[in-house]
Amino acid sequence: MTHSARLAKSCFAGxxxxxxxxxxxxxxxxxxxxxxxxxxxxxxxxTVALAALGYEVVDGATWEWHELDDGDTGPVRFLGVLDVRRIPSGDGR
Incomplete structure (x- = not known):
């Protein structure tokens, strides 16, 4: 099963x-x-952060960047999106 990893700049801590x-x-x-x-x-x-969370990049996946805005005069934010999957545990699960 794949999931979506997101990279974003939060309002609080970066x-x-x-x-x-x-x-x-x-x-x-x-x-x-x-x-x-x-x-x-x-x-x-x-990649290190994803592994620490227990996920790895799906073969062939690359980061895609989306522009998010709050209207014509609002600030523009960028969101990175990547397909990931759980790292196999090695115990058959």
Whole structure:
């Protein structure tokens, strides 16, 4: 089963990566904060964060960037999206 990893700059603490799961409550989604506003986390940093959350990149997946805006005069935010899957546990589960 694949899930969507999202990389976004939060309103509070800077960049964060989170995994959108089947849980209807975003507070239940696994997340990792990078505790900085700049620079954007590198691919290597994102891969390490995903592994710490128990996920890996789906073969052939690449980050896609979406522009989010609050209207013509509001600030523009960017959201990175990537397909991921749980890292196999090795115990047959």
């Amino acid at each position: 960049w964060e990566i989170y995994i959108v799961t089947d849980s209807p409550a975003p507070g239940d989604w696994p997340e990792h904060g990078f505790d900085r506003v700049s620079p954007v986390p590198t691919l290597a940093e994102r």
